[in-house]
Amino acid sequence: MALAHTILATLGDEAYSGYDLWKKFSQTSAYYWQASQQQIYRELGKLEKEGAIASEIIPQEGRPNKKLYKITEKGIEKLKDWLLEPAEPMAIREELLVKVIAAELVPRSVILQEIKRHRQIHTQQLSVYKEIEQQKFPEQVDQLSFKQKCFYATLRCGLSYESYRIAWCDEAIALLSED
Amino acid sequence: MALAHTILATLGDEAYSGYDLWKKFSQTSAYYWQASQQQIYRELGKLEKEGAIASEIIPQEGRPNKKLYKITEKGIEKLKDWLLEPAEPMAIREELLVKVIAAELVPRSVILQEIKRHRQIHTQQLSVYKEIEQQKFPEQVDQLSFKQKCFYATLRCGLSYESYRIAWCDEAIALLSED
DNA sequence: TTGACATACTCAACAATTTGAGTATACTAT
DNA sequence: ATAGTATACTCAAATTGTTGAGTATGTCAA
Numbered sequence A, B: 001m002a003l004a005h006t007i008l009a010t011l012g013d014e015a016y017s018g019y020d021l022w023k024k025f026s027q028t029s030a031y032y033w034q035a036s037q038q039q040i041y042r043e044l045g046k047l048e049k050e051g052a053i054a055s056e057i058i059p060q061e062g063r064p065n066k067k068l069y070k071i072t073e074k075g076i077e078k079l080k081d082w083l084l085e086p087a088e089p090m091a092i093r094e095e096l097l098v099k100v101i102a103a104e105l106v107p108r109s110v111i112l113q114e115i116k117r118h119r120q121i122h123t124q125q126l127s128v129y130k131e132i133e134q135q136k137f138p139e140q141v142d143q144l145s146f147k148q149k150c151f152y153a154t155l156r157c158g159l160s161y162e163s164y165r166i167a168w169c170d171e172a173i174a175l176l177s178e179d
Numbered sequence C: 001t002t003g004a005c006a007t008a009c010t011c012a013a014c015a016a017t018t019t020g021a022g023t024a025t026a027c028t029a030t
Numbered sequence D: 001a002t003a004g005t006a007t008a009c010t011c012a013a014a015t016t017g018t019t020g021a022g023t024a025t026g027t028c029a030a
Helices: A001-012 A016-025 A037-049 A073-084 A095-101 A110-134 A145-176 B002-009 B018-026 B036-047 B075-083 B095-101 B108-138 B146-179
Strands: A053-058 A064-069 B053-058 B066-071
Touching: A001 A016, A001 A053, A001 A073, A001 B095, A016 A037, A016 A064, A016 A095, A037 A145, A037 B002, A053 B066, A064 A073, A064 B146, A095 A110, A095 B002, A095 B075, A110 A145, A110 B036, A145 B066, A145 B095, A145 B146, B002 B018, B002 B036, B002 B053, B002 B066, B002 B075, B018 B066, B036 B066, B036 B075, B066 B075, B095 B108, B108 B146
Parallel strands: none
Antiparallel strands: A053 A064, B053 B066
C-alpha cells in the first residue's frame, strides 16, 4: 500500500520523526496522500520491523525525546521495486455526490447549501496551494531540477484538482437552482 | 459511512438484489462511489439487521433465487438524517502522485510511461461517460426533473474529473520530459 | 463437450482506516 | 493561575476495504 511508500519516499530526502512526518503530511503532502498520526506511527513501526527504515533516539531537553527515522538500503530497494509496478487510478468516493443522488428527500436548499460550503472549502484550499506555488516556485519551471519538477507536478495536481472542484460546484449550483 | 447511504439512496427508487446493486455500482454509479460485491453484500446484511431495509426472496426458474431488498420507513429516516449532516470533502490519496514524488529513483521513462498509461485509462473512462451523457441526456437540461438533474450533476462531475486528470497528465508529461 | 461467461450469493481472513483515549512535558497568552 | 497549544508518542477498538475461495445453475459458442 502507498502510505508505506510515501513515508519511504519522504525519508529518502532527510530523517524525520513520526511527529515531523505527520506535520509534513498534514501540510505539504496533503495534496497527494493523507494520513493520520496513528497511521504514520503504526506504519513506521512496521517498516522498522522489516528493516526498511532504521531509527535513532535523539534526546531532547525541555521536550520529549524523538525517534528519528532514516531509510535503509533495503528500504530504497523496496521503494524502487514498487515504482516499477503499475498503479491503478484511485477509485472515486465522494460523499457529496451520494448526497446529490439522494437530494430529493430533503428541501432543495439543503443540498445547495452543502455544495456552496464545499465550494468555499475548495476555494480556501486553492488559495493555500497558490501561496505555496508563489513562495516555492517563483522561478521559471524549466530552471528547476528534476526532483523539484516532480514535486511541482504534484502541487499542480492539487491546484487543478481544487479548480475542477470549484468549477463543478458552480455548475451544480446553477443546474440545481433552476425552477 | 457512505456506502450504506449510497445503497439506501439507490433502493429508494426501486428494489434491487445484491447482485443487481453490484452491477449498477460497477456501471452507472462508478463515478461517485465504488464498492465490491462483497462489500455490498455485507452492507446489505447490516442494513437489514438494523431494519433500514427489508428483503423478500424471489424464487426464479433456471437461475438462483434472488433476495430483493426494499428500503423501509426507518431507512428513509436514516438517509434523511444523514443528508442534513454536513460532509467533508474526501481526502486525496493518489498513488500516482506518490510515485511522482519518488520518481528520481528510477529512470525518467518509468514515470513518464506510467503517467501516459493513466492518461490512457482516463481518456477511456471519459469516453464512457460521454456516451452515457449522449444516450441519457440528449435533451435540454432545463427540461429535466429535479431528480434527473441531480443524477446529471453527478455524471458531469465524473466527466470533468476525467478531463482534469487528462489535462494534468499532459502537463506533467510536458514538465517531466524536458531536459 | 468443454470452457468461458453470467446469474446469485456466502464465508473467511487480512489489510487499511478511523476514532478516541491516554501519557508526559513545556511554552505562551489571558 | 490556568487554559490553550505544541511537542512526541502509545494503545485499543471498531469500521471499512481487499482478496480469494466456494456453491449452484444456465447459456452460448468453439
